[in-house]
Amino acid sequence: MQEYYAAPMEGLTGWRWRQVHAALFGAADRYYTPFLSPNANFEFQTKELQEIAPENNQDLPVVPQILANRAEYFIWAAKECQSRGYGEVNLNLGCPSGTVTGKNKGAGLLRESDLLRELLDGIFDALPNLKISVKTRIGWDDPAQWPALLDILNDYPIALLIVHPRLRTEFYKGAIHREVFAWTQENTRLPLCYNGDLFTPADVAAAPALPLMLGRGLQHDPSLLRRLRGGERATAAQLQAYHDALCAAYRRDYSGDTPVLHRMRELWSYLSGSFRDTDAFLRAVRKARTLSAYDQAARAFFAQARLSEE
Ligand SMILES: Cc1cc2nc3c(=O)[nH]c(=O)nc-3n(C[C@H](O)[C@H](O)[C@H](O)COP(=O)(O)O)c2cc1C
Structure with a gap:
């Protein structure tokens, strides 16, 4: 069965949206939360606590996403999620926002390979019993950066590698690097998920035969997954x-x-x-x-x- 995941979107796909979306149009196979951002306080903000509170996510397949560049922060947040019953957490390596990348987080880690390795070493050593997926772009400002990055990622037991085949400098615009995604399929054994520019059933039909993650398409038409599963477009x-x-x-x-x-x-x-x-x-x-x-x-x-x- 084709799997469809709802992409994390800060300001849009919080727990209220997930509940309304699932109740009215049928749940996605997984919902990734907008990023949680743990720091030296080792305390979630109220908004973040609500985001992962089990009572706000009942009966929904939810994966908390974590934005961090230090293993200790990620590990703390991941354990907080695990203790609330989550079986998977996701690492954000894609956020292109300047305030995030300026702190070497999100896509900022894609130009800091030593820091990235250190982070992944720490995470995977400390959390052997938790599924850890990664959501990434294909580089900072040049697709030629991707092979070295994929080499790093290939060294870890990543439960799902979600790839948005754009560079940080491209934000959400411009043509997708389809050839880079095809190359990725040939050069990793990690389970892959494709994300990017799936707005219509025709886009989905032309996408790689893999689990697919949809962001803006699902905001534009919240009935898109229902349609992909054979149901009607929303009236x-x-x-x-x-x-x-x-x-x-x-x-x-x-x-x-x-x-x-x-x-x-x-x-x-x-x-x-x-x-x-x-x-x-x-x-x-x-x-x-x-x-x-x-x-x-x-x-x-x-x-x-x-x-x-x-
Ligand atoms: C307003 C907005 C907020 C986003 N917030 C997040 C986020 O919190 N975490 C993340 O990994 N990606 C975030 N993204 C990226 C999306 O998850 C997705 O990768 C991107 O929109 C490309 O997929 P699409 O073409 O299906 O929209 C955001 C994108 C937008 C436009």
């Missing part, structure tokens, strides 16, 4: 129910309108792709300073919303 009414459930959940979680509006704007930056004629509505969403103005705009939009063509 406008179903997308409204999804929107309303998320908005209600974020209202419970945050105090004040601003953080909820922020989350909803982030949601719409992808979900708008499911609809036609969204310009006026998106302008209203951007302008809304209160939730009541936002609600009014959203109600008016859904009253006449039409799905986009594919």
Whole structure:
């Protein structure tokens, strides 16, 4: 059976989203959490504790993702996850954000091979009974960096190597390096997962025959996995129910309108792709300073919303 995993996306795929998504459209085969970022305090932030709390992830196949460049921080966070019942944790080697890479974390580790080796040595020595997967890009600024990086990764019993075949300098844009991914398939024995630019069933049909991880495609059309499994594309009414459930959940979680509006704007930056004629509505969403103005705009939009063509 083809496996489909939901990609970690900070600000989008937190536990509230996972619950709503699974309830309305059927669960992904795995959900990777947005990254947890342990540090010298050896304490998770409240938001991170909620993210991995067993009661917030009940009956869902969730894999916590950890962003760290020191083995001791990763190991501490991994054990915290293990003690809450998680059987796999994921190491982030892909985050391209300057604030992350500036500290040699995420994709920043792809130009620090000694630090990367030290991190992996420490992690795999200390955690023999936990599955550790890795999510990575293929280099910092040149695909020629990948063979040496893959050589390093090949030395460890990585449970799943999730590859987004772009460089750090490419962020999320530009053509995928398909030839590099094909080369990877020939040059590793590690279990592989492909991630990148899977937006439609046609994209998925053309993807490598491997477990697939979907990020923006699933935000753009939350029914994408259901369709890939033979089900129907979401109707406008179903997308409204999804929107309303998320908005209600974020209202419970945050105090004040601003953080909820922020989350909803982030949601719409992808979900708008499911609809036609969204310009006026998106302008209203951007302008809304209160939730009541936002609600009014959203109600008016859904009253006449039409799905986009594919
Ligand atoms: C807004 C945003 C937030 C993201 N947050 C994370 C994250 O927390 N951890 C991670 O490994 N990747 C993160 N990613 C990368 C995605 O998981 C994924 O690798 C990327 O979007 C490419 O896949 P896609 O083309 O299916 O979207 C993020 C991407 C975006 C656009």
